[in-house]
Every structure is written in C-alpha cells, then in structure tokens.
Amino acid sequence: MLSERDLRPKDMGRSDEQLIKLYNLMPLKAPYDKPGMESPLTDPKPAWKEKYCTSLDGYIGIDTLTRPKSKEEEDEFVRKFLSGLEKIFSDANNGVLQPLLLSFEYCAKCNTCSDACHIYSATDNNELYRPIFRSEVLRKIVKKYFTTSGKLLGGLVGADIDVNWETIARLGELSYRCNLCRRCAQTCPLGLDNAILSKEIRKIFSQEMGIAPTPLHTKGTMLQIKTGSSTGLSKPAFLDTLEFLEEDTEEKFGIKLKFPVDKKGADILLLHNAGEFMAWPENPVAFAILFDAAGLNWTLSSEIMGYDSVNYGLWYDDIQAKKIALMQMKVAKDMGAKRLVVAECGHAHKASMIAGDRMTSDRIPVESCLPLLWDMVKSKRLKLDPSRNNFPVTLHDPCNVVRQMGIVEPQRDVLNAICPQFREMTPHGVDNYCCGGGSGFAIMNSANFPEFRTQVASRVKFNQILGAFKGKMEDTSIPKYICAPCSNCKGAMRGLLEHYDATEKFNLQYGGLVELMVNALVSMKKPFLEFLE
Amino acid sequence: MILSIIAYISIGLLVGISVYKAYQFARMPFHGRMDLYPVPKEKGFEHGGSYYEELDWWKKPHEVSHMREIVEMLKEILFIKTLFENQRPFWWISYALHLGIYFLMAWTILLVAGGVFELNGISVAVSSSNILALLLFYLTELTGYFGLALATMGSGLLFLRRAFDNTLKKYTTPQEYFNLLLIFVALITGIFTWGNDLSFGYAREVTANLVAFKPFAASGLLTLHIILVGIMFIYIPTSKMSHYVGKYFTFHKVLWDNNPNLKGSGVEQQIKNAASFRPTTSWSAPHIKAPAAPEK
Numbered sequence: 025m026l027s028e029r030d031l032r033p034k035d036m037g038r039s040d041e042q043l044i045k046l047y048n049l050m051p052l053k054a055p056y057d058k059p060g061m062e063s064p065l066t067d068p069k070p071a072w073k074e075k076y077c078t079s080l081d082g083y084i085g086i087d088t089l090t091r092p093k094s095k096e097e098e099d100e101f102v103r104k105f106l107s108g109l110e111k112i113f114s115d116a117n118n119g120v121l122q123p124l125l126l127s128f129e130y131c132a133k134c135n136t137c138s139d140a141c142h143i144y145s146a147t148d149n150n151e152l153y154r155p156i157f158r159s160e161v162l163r164k165i166v167k168k169y170f171t172t173s174g175k176l177l178g179g180l181v182g183a184d185i186d187v188n189w190e191t192i193a194r195l196g197e198l199s200y201r202c203n204l205c206r207r208c209a210q211t212c213p214l215g216l217d218n219a220i221l222s223k224e225i226r227k228i229f230s231q232e233m234g235i236a237p238t239p240l241h242t243k244g245t246m247l248q249i250k251t252g253s254s255t256g257l258s259k260p261a262f263l264d265t266l267e268f269l270e271e272d273t274e275e276k277f278g279i280k281l282k283f284p285v286d287k288k289g290a291d292i293l294l295l296h297n298a299g300e301f302m303a304w305p306e307n308p309v310a311f312a313i314l315f316d317a318a319g320l321n322w323t324l325s326s327e328i329m330g331y332d333s334v335n336y337g338l339w340y341d342d343i344q345a346k347k348i349a350l351m352q353m354k355v356a357k358d359m360g361a362k363r364l365v366v367a368e369c370g371h372a373h374k375a376s377m378i379a380g381d382r383m384t385s386d387r388i389p390v391e392s393c394l395p396l397l398w399d400m401v402k403s404k405r406l407k408l409d410p411s412r413n414n415f416p417v418t419l420h421d422p423c424n425v426v427r428q429m430g431i432v433e434p435q436r437d438v439l440n441a442i443c444p445q446f447r448e449m450t451p452h453g454v455d456n457y458c459c460g461g462g463s464g465f466a467i468m469n470s471a472n473f474p475e476f477r478t479q480v481a482s483r484v485k486f487n488q489i490l491g492a493f494k495g496k497m498e499d500t501s502i503p504k505y506i507c508a509p510c511s512n513c514k515g516a517m518r519g520l521l522e523h524y525d526a527t528e529k530f531n532l533q534y535g536g537l538v539e540l541m542v543n544a545l546v547s548m549k550k551p552f553l554e555f556l557e
Numbered sequence: 558m559i560l561s562i563i564a565y566i567s568i569g570l571l572v573g574i575s576v577y578k579a580y581q582f583a584r585m586p587f588h589g590r591m592d593l594y595p596v597p598k599e600k601g602f603e604h605g606g607s608y609y610e611e612l613d614w615w616k617k618p619h620e621v622s623h624m625r626e627i628v629e630m631l632k633e634i635l636f637i638k639t640l641f642e643n644q645r646p647f648w649w650i651s652y653a654l655h656l657g658i659y660f661l662m663a664w665t666i667l668l669v670a671g672g673v674f675e676l677n678g679i680s681v682a683v684s685s686s687n688i689l690a691l692l693l694f695y696l697t698e699l700t701g702y703f704g705l706a707l708a709t710m711g712s713g714l715l716f717l718r719r720a721f722d723n724t725l726k727k728y729t730t731p732q733e734y735f736n737l738l739l740i741f742v743a744l745i746t747g748i749f750t751w752g753n754d755l756s757f758g759y760a761r762e763v764t765a766n767l768v769a770f771k772p773f774a775a776s777g778l779l780t781l782h783i784i785l786v787g788i789m790f791i792y793i794p795t796s797k798m799s800h801y802v803g804k805y806f807t808f809h810k811v812l813w814d815n816n817p818n819l820k821g822s823g824v825e826q827q828i829k830n831a832a833s834f835r836p837t838t839s840w841s842a843p844h845i846k847a848p849a850a851p852e853k
Contacts, residue, residue, distance in 0.1 A: 108840075116836045116838040116839055118836065122582060122588050123588055123807075127807075129803065130803040133725065135725065139644075140643070156728060182730035210593060213640040231842050234842035344844070382590055429592075430599065430610065
C-alpha cells in the first residue's frame with residue numbers, strides 16, 4: 025500500500041490490494057473533539073475484497089462493479105470502457121461536449137481547486153481525493169489511447185499509465201468519491217469544472233458498460249420509469265398514504281386536511297420527492313397546511329411520474345435523466361397545470377429547472393417552492409408567531425438550489441422572519457459546503473459506503489453545524505435545528521446525527537423549512553415540531 | 558528578409574490558429590445548462606442569486622448587467638482575480654508572467670510604432686523634440702523593462718515551483734515543463750539581445766527593418782531569439798497555453814450562461830434545432846434502448 029503522500033495519478037494501475045487507507049481525518053469541533061467521540065474507520069470485509077473493487081480506498085460505492093472471472097472478462101471490461109471513453113467526445117454526447125472539452129483540455133494544474141473540496145479537506149488533504157487527481161487519470165488514459173502525441177511520445181505528454189481492470193474499476197469508484205457539488209469550479213482561474221469529468225466517468229460506466237450503483241439505477245431510475253417512483257410507491261399506495269396523512273394530521277393537530285389530487289387546471293402542480301412521504305411525511309403535510317392557509321389553487325398528481333420529483337439520472341446517466349424529465353413534464357402538461365412547483369428537493373430543482381430546461385421546448389414554467397414560501401410570509405398571508413421558533417436554527421444551503429441555481433435569499437428571508445435565533449453557517453450561500461449526501465451518496469447504502477459518506481463526505485458539513493451552534497451544543501435543554509430544505513440533504517443529516525448520536529446526546533434536530541413555518545403558525549394549537557412537545 | 562518572414566508568419570499563425578480554435582469552440586453543439594453562481598450579469602442579485610429567486614420569474618424580464626459582466630471579465634483578464642482570491646502564493650508568480658506578457662504585448666506595439674516613426678524620419682529618443690516620439694520612447698522603456706523582467710521571472714519561477722513543489726511535480730508532464738522552458742528561453746535570449754541598449758534603440762531599429770522588409774545584419778543571438786519567439790508563437794495556440802481562448806467560453810458560454818428556455822426565445826429555437834439532430838454514435842448499455850413506458 026502506498027503512502028498517500030507518494031500517490032500519483034499513474035499509480036491507479038498498480039497491483040496493490042488497496043491503493044491507500046484512510047487514517048487521518050480533519051478533527052471535529054467541540055463537543056466532538058474529545059477522544060472516543062468517534063468510531064474508527066473500518067477495513068473492508070475479506071469477502072468484499074474478492075467480489076468488489078475495494079482496491080481504491082477500501083470503500084464500495086458501485087455495488088454492481090464485480091471482479092472479472094476470466095482474462096476475457098477483464099479484457100472486455102477494459103474494451104468497453106475505452107469504447108465509452110471515445111464516445112464522450114463524440115456526437116453521442118453533444119449536450120456536454122463544449123464544457124467537457126474545455127475542462128478536459130485546459131487544466132493548468134495549479135491546484136487552486138483542492139482547498140475548495142470538502143472531501144479533500146476532510147481527509148487531511150489526501151492526494152487521492154484531490155479534485156484534479158481523477159481528472160488527470162482520465163486525461164492520461166485518453167492521451168494514451170486516443171491522441172497521436174500520446175501514442176508517439178508516451179510519458180513525455182503524460183500518457184504514462186497502465187490500463188487494466190484495476191485502473192478502470194478504481195477510476196469508476198473514484199468518480200463516486202466526488203459529490204458533484206462544483207465548489208471546486210468556483211475557484212478555478214480558468215473556469216474549469218472537475219465535476220464534469222467525474223460525471224462523465226460515471227456516464228461511461230452506466231451508459232456504455234451498464235454499471236451503476238443499485239440505489240441510483242436498478243432501484244432508482246429504472247424503478248421510477250417502471251412504477252412512477254424510485255421508492256416503488258404505486259398510485260394506489262400513494263393515494264392510501266395521503267389518506268393516512270390526512271387522518272393523522274387531524275388526529276395530531278385537529279386540522280382537517282384534504283390533499284387536492286389531480287385537480288385539472290390548478291394554478292400549481294406541487295411535486296414532492298416521494299421519499300418525503302415515506303421518511304419525512306411531516307414535510308408534505310406542512311406544505312399542504314401552508315398552501316391551504318395561503319389560499320393557493322394547487323394540486324398533487326397521482327399519475328405515474330407525477331408524484332415523485334426525483335431524477336437520479338442527473339448524477340450518472342444523461343439518457344435516464346432525459347427520459348424521466350420528459351415524462352414528468354408530460355404529466356404536468358396533461359394535467360393542465362399553469363406551473364410546476366418543486367418542493368424541498370435540491371436535485372429535483374436542478375433536474376427540472378436547469379437540466380430539464382434545455383431538454384425540450386415544450387414546457388410549462390417550473391418554479392422553486394422557496395420564493396413562493398417567502399411570498400407567503402412577506403405578504404402576511406400567513407399569521408406567524410416567531411416566538412414559537414425561539415431556539416437556535418441554522419440553514420444548510422443545498423448545492424443544487426444555491427450554488428447551481430442562485431436561489432440564495434428567499435429561504436434566508438423566511439428564517440430571518442420566523443426564527444429569532446437564526447444563525448448562518450460559515451461559509452454559507454453560494455460558498456457553502458455540500459452536505460456529503462450529494463450526487464447519490466445520501467441513498468447509497470451498500471457495504472461500507474455509509475461510513476465514507478458520514479465520516480468523510482459529511483465531515484466538513486458536520487463541523488460547519490457544530491460551529492454554527494458553538495456555545496449551545498452542550499446545553500441539551502435547548503433544541504438546535506438544522507434547516508435543510510432538500511430531501512437528499514436531510515438524508516445525509518439523518519445519517520450524520522444517527523452516527524454521532526447527536527440528537528440523543530446534544531438535542532441536535534434537523535428538518536425542512538416548511539416545518540418551521542407551520543410551527544410558527546398562530547393557528548396551530550400545539551407545536552408542529554415533535555421535539556418541542 | 559528571412560527573419561521578417563519568420564516574424565510575420567509566426568504572428569499570423571498565433572492569431573490565425575487562436576481564431577480558428579475560438580471558431581471551433583463557438584460552433585460546438587448547443588449544450589445543457591451548467592450555470593454556477595455567482596453569475597455577475599444577474600442584475601439585482603449581486604449576493605450571488607438569480608432570477609429564480611423571483612416569484613413568477615418567467616413573467617418578468619430577465620435583467621442583465623453587461624457592465625458587471627465586463628467588469629468581472631476585466632478583473633479576471635487583468636488581475637487573474639480568482640487565483641488571487643484562492644491561491645495567493647501561486648498568484649504572485651503566475652501574475653508576474655501574465656502581467657509581463659501584457660507589458661511585452663504593449664512593448665511590441667510601441668516598438669512597431671517607434672519603428673514607423675523612425676522610418677518616417679522622426680527620431681524616437683530621449684533627445685527627441687517630438688512630444689509623441691518622446692512619449693513613445695519612455696513608454697517603450699517602461700513596458701520593455703517591466704515586461705522582460707516580469708515575464709522572465711514569472712516563467713522561471715513557475716518552472717522551478719513545478720519542479721520542486723512535491724504536489725505540483727506529480728501532475729506536471731515533461732511537455733508542461735517544456736512549455737514554461739520555451740517561454741523562459743525565448744525571453745532570456747530577448748534580454749541578451751536587447752539588453753545591450755537599454756534605450757531599446759536597437760530593438761526599434763530591428764523592428765523597423767522587420768516592418769519594412771529591409772535586409773539587416775543579424776547576429777547569431779538575434780537570429781536565435783527571433784526563431785525561438787517564432788516557434789513559441791506558433792506552438793502556444795496549439796498547446797493548452799491557449800487557455801486565453803478557452804477561458805472566454807468556460808465563463809461566458811458555460812458558467813455564466815443562464816439564459817432560460819422561454820417561449821419565442823433564442824434558446825427555444827436552439828433546442829428545436831438540436832432536437833432534429835441525429836447522432837452518428839450511440840451508447841451500448843442494455844438499458845439505453847429499453848422502452849420508457851411506465852406500468853399502468
């Protein structure tokens with residue numbers, strides 16, 4: 025095993041059982057700075073080593089990437105990768121060709137991007153996670169196989185890498201050690217974007233080789249295309265869930281809630297991440313309470329593809345992303361809604377408003393829920409009592425919504441209006457760090473990947489949270505609320521708080537924005553937030 | 558005469574290949590949105606926001622401040638702002654090189670102007686009675702000294718930093734050392750060629766001869782310098798040192814392009830055009846050709 029300090033991109037083809045092992049992690053802030061507050065990182069099980077690619081850093085992100093059983097299988101694996109690699113520079117990839125070529129060709133290797141990366145920082149600047157490391161491996165392979173200079177001059181122009189199963193499999197795994205948060209691109213003096221290259225590697229694996237993490241593909245986009253939701257929630261089950269939530273809301277809060285479903289010609293078709301109905305049902309309930317209180321003409325859809333906003337294709341497969349985005353748009357159009365409003369789900373925002381924006385000309389307007397929520401507060405259509413939220417609150421900025429869409433202020437305006445103890449994380453807004461759950465990490469739970477997500481990818485975020493609540497953490501009588509208006513970010517928060525036992529030990533809570541708004545509603549007879557009861 | 562031809566051809570190729578590269582990038586297929594905030598042209602959202610912060614955003618005009626975009630662009634071009642903010646130690650040497658190049662570009666133009674003056678019988682010297690010629694003289698001195706010093710120091714230090722920094726050297730290929738070395742050597746030969754006459758009278762005389770295609774006696778050092786500069790001019794646009802071309806596209810056509818797809822917009826038309834394109838290559842994974850119809 026190499027020392028991380030000696031690791032170079034061309035080492036990806038080495039025959040080591042494991043290229044590096046993580047030892048040093050960024051120290052956590054108080055109260056997690058004491059010995060014994062964190063479990064040590066574990067080694068992969070021997071059986072995993074035989075079956076999967078644990079030879080990168082010991083973690084398994086791609087659970088469908090299994091070791092070849094013969095030399096022929098290995099050769100075919102390499103051949104398919106090279107075939108896909110060639111295709112990303114062809115007209116099959118027109119939708120990203122210009123940004124890809126720019127980022128591929130012009131890197132000056134100044135390393136300015138490194139310090140912007142939360143994974144690189146969390147691992148005490150481990151070379152393997154330097155943003156340009158994987159980009160450079162990709163460049164070396166391209167140079168070796170597809171450029172005249174590489175074929176003639178080899179190492180002189182950087183084409184000095186052994187390409188075998190290990191190289192390619194490690195590169196595939198390494199593409200899942202990047203959250204695609206694009207924070208590094210903000211700091212590049214040339215405006216280059218390493219996340220594009222990470223995603224292109226994922227695309228080669230999925231679109232050409234048929235290899236992608238099960239939660240993203242088989243149980244993600246494929247399940248969604250088949251059943252309408254990546255949760256597997258069918259139309260009858262969805263309608264049952266709504267009915268249950270209506271009864272539950274009446275029982276708990278005495279509110280007679282009726283979710284409008286399939287209302288033709290509604291002003292708003294509200295699209296939730298269906299995971300909310302399963303994991304955080306209080307979120308769609310809070311939306312319904314607020315939209316009714318504000319007198320909005322809105323509806324949910326029970327049509328297949330109409331009740332789940334997710335689009336995991338965004339993270340690994342352009343073809344899947346387009347299929348889903350177009351199907352969702354068709355449902356919205358068929359319903360005759362005047363606009364589609366995306367609820368608290370970051371990647372769904374980006375998929376439908378940014379990526380989806382240039383997939384078809386036949387669209388209805390798509391809007392984020394955040395300006396709508398701020399408008400309800402600003403216009404005083406809701407009677408709110410901020411004193412009901414008189415506990416420390418901080419805001420997590422989902423990368424997709426903030427850095428990649430520029431929706432920065434509305435959610436802050438709401439919190440400033442209804443949370444007297446709102447405080448920002450450092451840094452925040454467009455400079456904020458990823459939660460560590462981005463680009464699929466939040467739902468990738470196979471083998472030991474959750475350990476990487478929680479203790480490595482979410483580490484900087486956890487420190488940001490601890491910093492925001494400095495001086496309040498150890499007082500367990502005070503709830504401290506992390507407002508994360510995004511389903512995937514909430515998934516990462518859930519993993520973090522569970523792993524560090526932070527709710528039990530320090531009364532650290534998390535949830536969305538609408539829950540805080542409903543909690544502040546004057547009309548509520550009891551707290552909407554369970555931890556206040 | 559041959560040196561004049563080399564000078565003209567190399568400058569022509571530097572400009573020509575750069576323009577051709579820009580043309581190639583400009584005619585690349587319409588791509589998906591990859592905006593990254595802050596986007597400086599967003600008027601009224603200087604905190605890093607966008608029109609998506611507005612309710613009913615599609616009903617309101619998308620207000621764009623080209624002035625802010627130009628100012629940001631100039632900060633990048635003139636000061637390499639992003640590097641200054643994010644990696645100050647590296648900025649010092651990188652900026653020395655880039656600022657040196659800007660000075661040398663100005664110096665070249667001033668030498669040409671001075672050469673034309675001389676060809677027309679107007680002396681460009683400290684004793685000149687012509688105000689314009691005097692101004693030319695001093696500006697040429699200033700840009701020449703600073704340009705040669707900064708660019709040589711910058712390229713040399715960048716080379717050394719890459720060679721001795723444990724991280725940078727892992728990522729630097731021999732070709733990339735060559736790039737810096739080529740610039741450095743071309744500049745060093747320049748310093749030795751022009752350094753004997755700190756008034757740059759000799760440089761102006763040679764430039765005048767090059768401009769006028771007049772034969773002149775060239776020393777071995779001058780010949781080497783012109784050939785090296787010529788090679789550098791031709792090589793730069795073919796290498797990744799042509800990032801001056803790419804940088805326009807990365808910012809303006811990728812990170813700062815957030816033009817929405819609205820009815821009747823240019824973006825809508827481009828999407829329609831792109832939709833009619835049939836790629837010649839296709840992906841091979843089994844699910845790509847799978848039917849997209851959901852189960853009812």
